[in-house]
Amino acid sequence: MRNYDKLIFEISKPDRIGYKLPELDIEEKPIESLIPEEFLNKEELNLPEVSEVDVIRHYTNLSNKNYGVDTGFYPLGSCTMKYNPKINEDMARLDGFANIHPYQPLSCVQGSLELMYELQNYLCEISGMDEITLQPAAGAHGELTGVMLIKAYHESRNDTKRNKIIVPDSAHGTNPATAAMAGYEIIEIKSNKDGLVDLEQLRQAVGDDTAGLMLTNPNTLGLFDKGIKEIAKIVHDAGGLLYYDGANANAILGYARPGDMGFDVVHFNLHKTFSTPHGGGGPGSGPVGVKKDLVPFLPVPIVKKDNEKFYLDYDYPQSIGKIKDFYGHFGILVRAYTYILSMGSDGLKKASQMAVLNANYLKEHLKEDYYLPIDTIYKHEFVLGGLKDSLSDVITLDVAKRLLDYGYHPPTVYFPLIINEALMIEPTETESKETLDEFIEAMKNIAKEAKENPETLKTAPHNTVVRRPNEVKAARDIIVKYEG
Amino acid sequence: MKVLKGLYYTEDHEWVKVDGNYAYIGITDHAQHNLGDIVYVDLPEVDDEFDKGDAFAAVESVKAAADVYIPVSGKVVEVNEELIDDPALLNADAFENWIAKVELKDKSELDELMSSDDYESFLEEEE
Amino acid sequence: MYPYVPHTQKDVEEMLKKLGLNDIEELFNDIPEDVKLNRELNLPKAKSELEVRNRLMELANKNCSVSKMTSYLGAGAYEHYIPSVVNHIISRSEFYTAYTPYQPEISQGTLQYIFEFQTLISELTGMDVANASLYDGGTAVVEAALMSCAYSKRDNIIISKTVKPDARKILKTYAHAQNLNVIEVGIDDGVTDLDELSNLVNENTAAVIVQSPNFFGIIEDLEKMSEIVHKVKKTTFVASVDPISLGILKRPGDLGVDVVVGEGQSLGIPLSFGGPYLGFMAAKKEYIRKMPGRIVGQTEDMGGKRSFVLTLTAREQHIRREKATSNICSNQGLNSLAATVYMVTLGKKGIREVALKSTQMAHYAYEELTKSGKVKPLFNKPFFIEFALKTDKPTEEINQRLLENGIIGGYDLTKEYPQYENSSLYAVTEVRKKEDIDKLKSVLEGIL
DSSP: OTTOOOOGGGGOOTTOOSOOOOOOSSOOOOHHHHSOGGGBOOSOOOOOOOOHHHHHHHHHHHHTTBOOTTTSOOOBTTTOOOOOOHHHHHHHTSHHHHTOOTTSOGGGBHHHHHHHHHHHHHHHHHHTOSEEEOOOOSHHHHHHHHHHHHHHHHHHTTOTTOOEEEEETTSOTHHHHHHHHTTOEEEEEOBOTTSSBOHHHHHHHOSTTEEEEEEOSSOTTSOOOTTHHHHHHHHHHTTOEEEEEGGGGGGOTTTBOHHHHTOSEEEOOTTTTTOOOOTTTOOOOOOEEEOGGGGGGOOSOEEEEETTEEEEEOOOTTOOOOOSSTTSOHHHHHHHHHHHHHHHHHHHHHHHHHHHHHHHHHHHHHTTTBOOSSOSOOSSOEEEESBSSTTSOOOHHHHHHHHHHTTOOOOEESOSTTSTTEEEEOOOTTSOHHHHHHHHHHHHHHHHHHHHOHHHHHTOOOSSSSOSOOHHHHHHSOOOSOOO | OOOOTTOEEOTTSEEEEEETTEEEEEEOHHHHHHHOSEEEEEOOOTTOEEOTTOEEEEEEESSOEEEEEOSSOEEEEEEOTHHHHOTTHHHHOTTTSOSEEEEESOGGGGGGSBOHHHHHHHHHHHO | OBTTBOOOHHHHHHHHHHHTOSOGGGGGTTSOGGGBOOSOOSSOBOOOHHHHHHHHHHHHHTBOOTTTSEEOOOTTOOOOOOOHHHHHHHTOHHHHTOOOSOSGGGBHHHHHHHHHHHHHHHHHHTOSEEOSOBSOHHHHHHHHHHHHHHHHTOOEEEEETTSOHHHHHHHHHHHHHTTOEEEEEOEETTEEOHHHHHHHOOTTEEEEEEESSOTTSBOOOHHHHHHHHTTSTTOEEEEEEOGGGGGTBOOGGGGTOSEEEEEOTTTTOOOGGGOSOOEEEEEOGGGGGGOOSOOEEEEEOTTSOEEEEEOOGGGSHHHHGGGOSOOOOSOOHHHHHHHHHHHHHHHHHHHHHHHHHHHHHHHHHHHHHHHTSSSEESOOSOBSSEEEEEOSSOHHHHHHHHHHTTEEOOEEGGGTOTTSTTEEEEEOOTTOOHHHHHHHHHHHHHHO
16 A cells, blocks of 8 residues: 555545544533633634544555664664664553643652652763753753753853853754854864864864853764863863763763763753654653753752652752753653663663674675775764765765665765765664675665666665655745645 | 856855946855755845845755855845745846845945956865 | 674674674773773663563552543643544554654655644644644743744743743743843733733734633633734734634634644643643744744655655754754654544544533533632633632642542642632543532532
8 A cells, every 4th residue: 555645634524533522411501601702713624524444544554654663774873763662662651651640749640750760860870960850852952951051050150251152063953053042152163084073173262252062972973082081171171061962872871971071961862872762753852961060050840859759849049940841751751761671781781882883893894885984993873975986976865765775764864064975874783783784785786786777876766655755846836734 | 157247256155236326136156056956035125234244135945055145235125026936046047136136335345345257266266 | 682682692703703803892992991981880780571561560550640530630731532543553663663754755654644734733723834843832832932033033022921831931941041031911810911911012022922721721812912912013923722722712823823832732642741742833824934843845756746855944953053043853753643643533523522522511610619609710701621710728738638539639820820829720621521520529618
């Protein structure tokens, strides 16, 4: 049924229903007697009318046009598309977790609070930070929270001339966007030839207007920045703070902690490192950890324990305030907690080991046919610069599209911006050697095709339900809803 | 890449065509080529006033968004509304399709801009 | 061995050999000794699935769920019935284990349901365009405020005190970071004070933000407010709404609202102790280039076949970087699928029926509870499914007694609105039965 091409609106038929609600067991009153007529909509809404079977068939057919981690290999760099354990899903759906209201009395939600309390502690231990807020809804939201914490710290010291955040040129676009949202100007510093922070440039960039530096380590190229202690010293000596973007934390679990590297604020992506599903684009979760000096500014509430009773602590007079409704994405927290219990300290370390082994194994094979700008030991991911032998006009986009025909989700392409024709590959630890070997073979075949039959690549994909949808047309002739 | 004689140019790839106390402003052929298929032009409003170097318009393609910086200070007197419905005009002919007409505030600012020859060698250097 | 890590010892040896290494530790030699953690993480050791399950069940059982109690809590999160189909569809792993649909060829499932979601939200709110979702109702209010500031190039945001307190708090947090001003409008018998609003709106106003039904459950007069707001050009009128209410109430788009946001939890998403929920945003078309978040558009593929892609991406952080108006990337994908399935399953008749039945039950509860005079209405204004009550006793004391009777009482209003002493907010939806209300009434009257 891959050819199914209907919208739900196109299978609607008057008088069909897909639900049944209980009859009212009270006397029904005319609605106009309950709510004044001036507020009532006299028109019928133009919503679909479909049966339950229609709904199930329609969305099952749509799901068949999708590709998930459960479908196959998903080496999307920087996204950590690891397997999403099924028990996580079951646990988040337990009645005692799924069906509790955020404003129930604390005595009714002790189990939730205990889970959150333990998760806070686990994440503190993993990151080497002193206190954690579980509130941020996503990575970008965690970043924003973190930068607001940095701002609050400087403001509390009346150090108000610090209006700049330093970001390396390899950073994800969210970093500068986040800093701007927190009211900062951005200074971009170039990477050195090894793909790491150029210490000289950093020394020149810092000053008494430096609020902080945002960094991932390992960085977007997949390289661990050995100069991290020196970087931290330069920024701290200038009076700035260090922000750790946890996008790449999967490489170093149990090996190194941002807190020990000198970072003051860190966010984790539970949907990357801690196996909660990406959901086709959320919901994720982006907890933020801080060192002692920044604790007073955390968003409220934080879960605390007092005599075996758990409670929500709002007593942070210097808090930046609230950054999200209620207490965060609790359903995602349950999944991440389940994962940490399943893996344990030993399993998390094993995960990082195998993630790094997988990346380096792929790199070692693929560098034979693809350009590897920096040939060294990588962490959990690495970046190729397109085909090695680029006599033809085959570009990275063509390689990515051809991978679809081979049944793979392509790597991240054209990012980071500092590598031309970038292919950013992150296999994660949940992929077997057999899967990697098959992927290597596909990539090698594609390299061969690029020489022998470039047209096959330029016109790829050939086997997908749609082929290279026209993005220019979508942006020029804007259709963002069904209009019959 | 096409460069037209008789216009003034900036390093950010804008052109200025002077007409008495007024100037037409657009982006160069080089700029449209680098952006690729242009899908949207964010025009300023008539009567808006800008200082030289202000971002006064924006041009978007699928893969990029570029601010257009006003090469000379002045007040917008007319905008090219055709670009709203058909942004691809900039791809078709970037010099024919100006973005805005501006009343010049200080004609001496023109002296700081590049001539077509200067701009051509600037493009060569950039390559 | 670990079930999610497939490597055998032999695999590891072979792979290391390819790399010319002998030991896995050599892969971590690039981490300097002085930052290396030279001890094991202080966490429990790996557990079996059975042990993990038992621990999680133990924790879940320490909570009292609303399926075992009778709850009257609302205040931004509502207990509506969720048809089984919703969970079945969102449990399809082709949906939930996928990433953001960057590769349209293998993401048409995700892209199409987002397109359907945008269509449904646009229709429900009466607006031209909707985005693919935002984090939650509270941050959606904030994103609307920031969008209005970018749209008008102004810094003042006016927000009614009848908007839910969390949303106003989040707005203040964000506004502080960006040097924007938040001005609150007072309350007049449970609704926004229109005279005060009228005095506050001027040419520095970027946005006026209200909520309807408001935090007290009362329906605000959006039409009248729209007249006030639109006396000034380019000021954006933002309304936060409960999507279920639009099953019977006039659509904000038909009343002059420019941007509609809201909490979509009512649309098939479990209470889940406050999240993940679903923020949504719909707007008139002139706002589309300033909208935060993802937007899906229809186009054609190489063969002319209808297909869907992420569009207008030049608005977003990965292209605009520091010039983007929002740093939001993807956010509530799977929850927008839940809402889509809920909306189409209930459909034209069902959304209206849920709204009508909830209204009937809520108004029945209101009549019954206030009959004896021991419990008084706090306001005298038309409400949807939630209402504020006032008694002679502190809410905490009442709620404790209710709890002993298996009832979770209303939201204590006094915490956020100290001027309303001994007052609480009761929400009643279609899941309540007559006997629930009658029990609440008798227990409550026994307490008072």
